Amino acid sequence: LALQEAMQEDFGPLAVVGVPCQVDGVRLQQNSSIRLQVSDWYRKNITLTFGLFCSESFTNESIEKLGEIIEEDPATIENINIKGKVIIRLDNKEVKTVSLKTYREWARPACLYCLDYGGENADIGAGGIGLDGWTYTLIRTKRGHEAFQAALADGWLETRPLSDEPRGEFLMNKLSADKKKNRPLPPLMPDFETRKAMGSLCPKTFYTTGPGAPKADEEDTE
Ligand code: SF4
Incomplete structure (x- = not known):
């Protein structure tokens, strides 16, 4: 059910599952004071958010x-x-x-500016990193904790300690830290054809080791 349709039908409460930028969209609506009716609806009806770990789409x-x-x-x-x-x-x-x-x-060039791997603004972050058949789950808010505990108590979930899966934790830390190296601004990423002509197609490395990497004298002035 698309959120716009849910809003038109005043359908709720809802949980939203999305990649971190989609969760951010929900949070921006919930915290906005511009269109009060929309913000009120988001605050009242979207009661839980899940952020899916995301390096790029x-x-x-x-x-x-x-x-x-x-x-x-x-x-x-x-x-x-x-x-x-x-x-x-x-x-x-x-x-x-x-x-x-x-x-x-x-990869979408817009993802180059994204700093959030783990759904930092969601109630619950989740992804399959380094795990086979299990989901690495991060409870991020009180609401997320209550929902998770309720699902556990009702037998919907099975859990294992994080210490069983050191590789999962290693990857979580690494991929989150890698994402923080992205540059949110300025959004001047050349388009695909331009990058092709420059011989640097990968948007992930364009500003780190590619043609957009800071020159030595630029770094000195930061
Ligand atoms: S990497 Fe891209 S798709 Fe994933 S959360 Fe960031 S902007 Fe969204």
Whole structure:
């Protein structure tokens, strides 16, 4: 149910599940004092938010590109999972993999400015990093804690201690810290064709090791 539709039908209470920038959109509405009716509705009806861990998302054209790389019709791609590499499941259940470095060229440039890996403004952050069949879960607010405990008490969830999965914690810390190195401003990322001409397609490295990296004398003045 789209939020706009839920608002028109005054449907609530709702939980919102989204990547961190989508959760931020909800929080901005909840804290805005510009359109009071909308803000009031968001505050009253969106009672829980889940932030899905996110390093970047990809453009629509990336699906076409993936099809080319694996030499399959893009329409046959059923599922794409990213776990250090891109794991593609086709509708005939065949699984193919592609290097993340290659696929990252089709990341949305807007993600370059994003500093939030772990859904920092959500009530609960969650993702599958480094885990097989389990979800790494971070309870971030009192409301998130209450919801999680209620689900646990009702038998909807099974838990294991974090200490069982040191790799998950390592990745969480690393990926969160990596994201903080992104540059939120200025939004001057050249478009895909321009970066192609510059020979620097990956938006993740454009401002770190690519042509947009600060020159030595710029760093000295910061
Ligand atoms: S990396 Fe991109 S898709 Fe993910 S939260 Fe940030 S802006 Fe949104």
